[in-house]
Amino acid sequence: DVKVTQSSRYLVKRTGEKVFLECVQDMDHENMFWYRQDPGLGLRLIYFSYDVKMKEKGDIPEGYSVSREKKERFSLILESASTNQTSMYLCASSLRVSVRETQYFGPGTRLLVL
């Protein structure tokens, strides 16, 4: 079974702090994704990566950056956390670039920024 793990289930940070969210997948998938989930808005794509050291902006990249130094690991960075970044963050991976590919999700990190 594909396993996608996220470093924390819950995080509480203060405004202005730098925040790192980490995601690891164990199935040698090429693609990795970061989404945020907010009530009534579904999931919105922040960034994705289709290869090591490659990244592409999603629909809402402002205030975020990412890092993919190894194939299995994809990090989301909030350079200076703000209260409007309080949300559930979900990481996902897929085997290859194709419209038919299933994305596999981690359990999510619920971030509260005070």
Next chain:
Amino acid sequence: GDSVTQMEGPVTLSEEAFLTINCTYTATGYPSLFWYVQYPGEGLQLLLKATKADDKGSNKGFEATYRKETTSFHLEKGSVQVSDSAVYFCALSAAQKLVFGQGTRLTINP
């Protein structure tokens, strides 16, 4: 741009009732269509998918048919159980990205 619109919730049903959650989409090209489910406290998991027109995806008693003429992918189940209580997301795959609907919260009462 590509978009997905799904039935607003919350939806509350009694056990063994028939379920329909509507999903329509707007897309250029030939997307694949997905239903994902999120159980309380968990991430999303694939429920079913269809990759071309007239395909029917099915899993755990749930079904959905890819209807190109009506741009729809409605989720159905003939007899729901309490364990089906979750949030359901319809999504389409465009190029490398998934585009999600806003989610429908389903509660099944015994």
